[in-house]
Amino acid sequence: xxxxxxxxxxxxxxxxxxxxxxxxNAYSGLLVNDAHWAFGTDxxxxxxxxxxxxxxxxxxHELAVYCQMLGDDALIFSQRIxxxxxxxxxxxxxxxxxxxxxxxxxxxRLLLARTAAADPSLVPQLPEGSPVPDEDRLAFxxxxxxxxxxxxxxxxxxxxAEAVAKILIYSxxxxxxxxxxxxxxxxxxxxxxxxxxxxxxxxRDFAGRWVLTLARGTEESKTRLLTALDGLWPLWDELFExxxxxxxxxxxxxxxxxAEVADEAGVILDQVFAAAGIDRPERGALAGVRGQKGRDGLxxxxxxxxxxxxxxxxxxxxxxxx
Numbered sequence: 270x271x272x273x274x275x276x277x278x279x280x281x282x283x284x285x286x287x288x289x290x291x292x293x294n295a296y297s298g299l300l301v302n303d304a305h306w307a308f309g310t311d312x313x314x315x316x317x318x319x320x321x322x323x324x325x326x327x328x329x330h331e332l333a334v335y336c337q338m339l340g341d342d343a344l345i346f347s348q349r350i351x352x353x354x355x356x357x358x359x360x361x362x363x364x365x366x367x368x369x370x371x372x373x374x375x376x377x378r379l380l381l382a383r384t385a386a387a388d389p390s391l392v393p394q395l396p397e398g399s400p401v402p403d404e405d406r407l408a409f410x411x412x413x414x415x416x417x418x419x420x421x422x423x424x425x426x427x428x429x430a431e432a433v434a435k436i437l438i439y440s441x442x443x444x445x446x447x448x449x450x451x452x453x454x455x456x457x458x459x460x461x462x463x464x465x466x467x468x469x470x471x472x473r474d475f476a477g478r479w480v481l482t483l484a485r486g487t488e489e490s491k492t493r494l495l496t497a498l499d500g501l502w503p504l505w506d507e508l509f510e511x512x513x514x515x516x517x518x519x520x521x522x523x524x525x526x527x528a529e530v531a532d533e534a535g536v537i538l539d540q541v542f543a544a545a546g547i548d549r550p551e552r553g554a555l556a557g558v559r560g561q562k563g564r565d566g567l568x569x570x571x572x573x574x575x576x577x578x579x580x581x582x583x584x585x586x587x588x589x590x591x
Contacts, residue, residue, distance in 0.1 A: 314382070314402070315378050315379055315382045315404065316379070316382050316383065316386060316457065319456070319457055319460070320456055320457075321383070321386040321387070321457060323387055323455075324454045324455055324521075324522075324523065326521060327454070327455070327518075327521050327523055328517070328521075329387045329388050330387075330388045330390075330391075331514050331517050331518055331521075332383075332387045332388075332455065332518060332523055333383075333384045333385075333387035333388030333391055334384075334388075334391070334417070334514050335514055335515065335518045335523065335524045336380045336381070336383040336384040336387065336458070337380070337381065337384040337391065337407070337417050338417040338418070338512070338514070338515070338564060339376075339380050340376070340377045340378075340379075340380030340381040340383075340384060340404075340407070341377075341416045341417045341418035341422075342418045342419055342422050342443070343373040343374070343376040343377035343380065344373075344374070344377035344381070344408055344418070345416070345418045345422040345423050345572065345575070346373055346418075346421075346422035346439060347370045347371075347373035347374040347377060348370075348575060348579055349422065349423070349424070349425075349426060349435075349575070350366055350369055350370040350373065350432070350436070351366075351367065351370040351374075352426055353366040353367075353370075353426065353432060354366070354367050354370075357429065358429055362429075365475055366432070369436065369471075369472050369475070372465075372468040372469075372472070376461065376464075376465050376468070377404075377408070378404050379457075379461050380461060381403070381404040381407045381408060382402075382403060382404040383455075383457045383458065383461070384404075384407060385403035385404060385406075385407065386403075386457075389403070391407070392406050392407060393406045393407065393410035393411060395410065395587050395588075396587065396588060398588070399587055399588050400588070401583075401587065401588075405583070408580075409579070409580045409583035409584065410580070410583070410584065410587070412576075413566075413568055413572050413573045413576055414566045414567075414568075415566060416563075416566065416568065416572065416576075417563065417564055417565075417566060418563055418568075418572075419504070419507055419508055419562075419563045419564065420504055420507060420555070420562060420563040420568060420569055420572075421435065421438065421439060421501065421504040421505075421507070421508065422439065422563075423563075423568060423569060423571050423572040423575060424501065424504070424569075424571065425571045425575075427497060427500075428493055428497070430483055430490065430493035430494045430496070430497045431493075431496075431497035431500070431501070433475075433476045433479040433480055433483070433494075434476070434480065434494060434497040434498050434501055435497075435501055436472055436473075436475070436476035437473065437476035437477055437480055437538070437541065438501060438504075438505065438508075438538070439472075440469045440472040440473040440476060441473055441534050441537050441538055442508045442509075442527075442530070442534050443465075443469055444466065444469040444470060444472075444473055445530035445533050445534045445537075446525045446527060446530055447462040447465045447466050447469060448462075448466055449525045449529075449530070450462035450465075450524070450525050451463050451466065453522070453523055453524065454521070454522040454523055455523050458523065458524070473537075477541050480494065480541055480545055481541070481544055481545045484545035484546055484547050485545065485546065491547075494547070495547060498547075498550050499550045499552060502549075502550035502551075502552040503552050503553060503554055503555035504554075504555055505554070506554035507554065507555065507562050507563065508527060508534075509527045509528050509530070509531035509534075510527070510528070510562070510564075511526050511527060511528045512564040512565070514564075515527060515564075
């Protein structure tokens with residue numbers, strides 16, 4: 270005898286039995302003695318079947334760090350946007366923000382998996398036999414100084430006006446980079462960029478429409494929008510500062526030098542601002558620490574607090590199974 274049912278029985282409206290195989294039962298998988306790591310959502314290798322060979326002439330460590338930078342941007346910003354779940358002004362915006370967060374989380378998973386494939390030495394070590402996949406080790410078991418995201422991604426949430434302003438700035442910058450990244454010599458990065466361009470085109474349009482709505486709405490909505498943009502603007506320049514790793518992978522035909530998209534991204538934002546009837550903020554750039562910023566692992570205090578919440582359960586149960 271087995272404790273696992275092979276047939277599940279329901280009844281139709283007339284009371285007749287309807288037999289189903291286990292594959293139709295959403296709960297049957299819970300009866301299988303097949304342990305998974307507790308914190309993932311899809312337990313297959315996200316790059317399964319993909320050629321992860323590092324292109325000739327490319328430093329594998331630099332490729333890995335570059336993917337880590339892009340992956341960290343998406344992971345941290347996804348976490349911030351996901352904090353809006355159940356808190357948006359109405360259900361439609363709540364779902365839209367959740368979908369944006371999921372898009373970014375998917376990008377992060379692929380990019381961090383590429384990081385691990387290119388240079389396994391960057392992946393945190395866990396107890397032997399731990400079921401945690403590499404991309405989740407990178408997400409949950411690094412300290413804040415090991416993260417390479419731009420500081421805009423980690424800014425704590427304010428009101429809804431700040432959320433849409435932040436998404437507009439981030440997606441305008443990120444989309445310009447991914448459009449160029451589609452021609453990367455690394456087939457994995459190229460494929461990620463092709464998918465990402467479609468996603469972030471929606472993100473930018475969603476935020477742009479809301480910026481126009483708030484700017485043309487009430488005095489209160491316009492004031493909140495202008496306050497949000499003014500507070501975020503000191504982080505704009507950092508998005509286009511070229512880290513040595515970015516310069517190196519760009520020269521190798523793998524990555525994109527962010528400085529090359531500064532004018533393009535600026536034009537897009539100016540077009541949105543003009544349509545909204547508002548001016549570009551004039552705040553100066555936020556300084557780093559001894560010249561170091563997010564790409565160097567120097568962050569605001571907000572990142573440490575976010576990671577404490579995001580990582581606490583995984584760190585408590587590094588071999589957690591369900």
